[in-house]
Amino acid sequence: MLKEDIIWYRPDSYEQALSIHLNEPDIVPCAGSTAILRIKSKKIKGFIDLSKCELSYIEKRKNKEANQASIIIGSMATFNEVIEFLQKDNPASGTFEYMLMKALVEAASYPLRNLITIGGSLYDFPLWSDLYAPLFCANVKIDCHNKVFDLVEYIKIRRSNPHIIEKITIDYDKNKKYGSERFSQTTFDYAALRVAIAASYTNDLSLDSFICAVTGTKNLYFLEEKFNNLFLGKNLQNEKEFDDILDNSFFGFGNDFRFSQQYKEKMARVLIKDIMMREKIIIN
Numbered sequence: 001m002l003k004e005d006i007i008w009y010r011p012d013s014y015e016q017a018l019s020i021h022l023n024e025p026d027i028v029p030c031a032g033s034t035a036i037l038r039i040k041s042k043k044i045k046g047f048i049d050l051s052k053c054e055l056s057y058i059e060k061r062k063n064k065e066a067n068q069a070s071i072i073i074g075s076m077a078t079f080n081e082v083i084e085f086l087q088k089d090n091p092a093s094g095t096f097e098y099m100l101m102k103a104l105v106e107a108a109s110y111p112l113r114n115l116i117t118i119g120g121s122l123y124d125f126p127l128w129s130d131l132y133a134p135l136f137c138a139n140v141k142i143d144c145h146n147k148v149f150d151l152v153e154y155i156k157i158r159r160s161n162p163h164i165i166e167k168i169t170i171d172y173d174k175n176k177k178y179g180s181e182r183f184s185q186t187t188f189d190y191a192a193l194r195v196a197i198a199a200s201y202t203n204d205l206s207l208d209s210f211i212c213a214v215t216g217t218k219n220l221y222f223l224e225e226k227f228n229n230l231f232l233g234k235n236l237q238n239e240k241e242f243d244d245i246l247d248n249s250f251f252g253f254g255n256d257f258r259f260s261q262q263y264k265e266k267m268a269r270v271l272i273k274d275i276m277m278r279e280k281i282i283i284n
Contacts, residue, residue, distance in 0.1 A: 075119025128190035136213030
């Protein structure tokens with residue numbers, strides 16, 4: 001339960017907001033306000049409204065290498081703003097842009113997507129996150145003023161180091177195949193889990209890169225190099241090889257009031273196979 005005498009601060013710049021937070025870590029940044037009701041700490045003395053800090057922007061950047069592309073997103077950009085930005089290019093299924101857009105469209109409801117921000121969602125990382133799994137399939141850098149973290153580094157420090165996300169940069173390979181799916185009871189329900197995949201293959205149809213990320217596990221996410229390496233060199237036309245790997249996989253889900261651990265493990269394997277079939281990572 002929050003204190004009744006909470007003070008709101010409304011700085012005009014990112015630098016002012018950061019100064020307030022660093023000088024008094026118990027005065028915390030507030031983006032879309034969707035997580036306030038879940039805050040249980042009584043230590044919080046105030047909130048910093050970031051709406052005037054000019055952190056709501058999205059842009060694409062051309063890279064020197066033809067197969068590489070980047071998207072830069074300010075931390076206050078909302079899910080719907082990112083969706084609308086990506087929709088302008090009408091991305092094709094199997095591209096990174098389409099995967100990210102689809103994942104955000106499936107998150108929450110339209111009114112909530114007008115409030116949920118990229119920065120707030122990265123910091124919060126709820127168990128039902130629809131954002132993280134697709135981002136694990138790219139090279140993501142999170143800019144916090146004079147410090148830049150990759151995604152895994154940021155997850156580790158986000159609760160212990162006072163900071164405010166300024167922007168994120170997403171670098172991705174346009175030659176890869178991408179796909180993501182979620183599992184939930186209803187369209188508007190929290191995701192019980194989300195799976196995302198990025199893969200590429202050689203001319204002889206053998207996988208030469210493979211990333212599979214799963215969120216919603218007991219440790220928040222599953223991203224294991226050892227597991228992903230099992231797929232390397234496998235031929236797209238040999239479905240049994242992929243089935244053997246998936247049948248012996250374990251992602252580390254827990255039980256909850258909706259689904260058992262075993263059921264979620266099974267659904268994760270089903271979704272991975274569905275994505276691989278749809279994006280022709282498996283050809284039968």
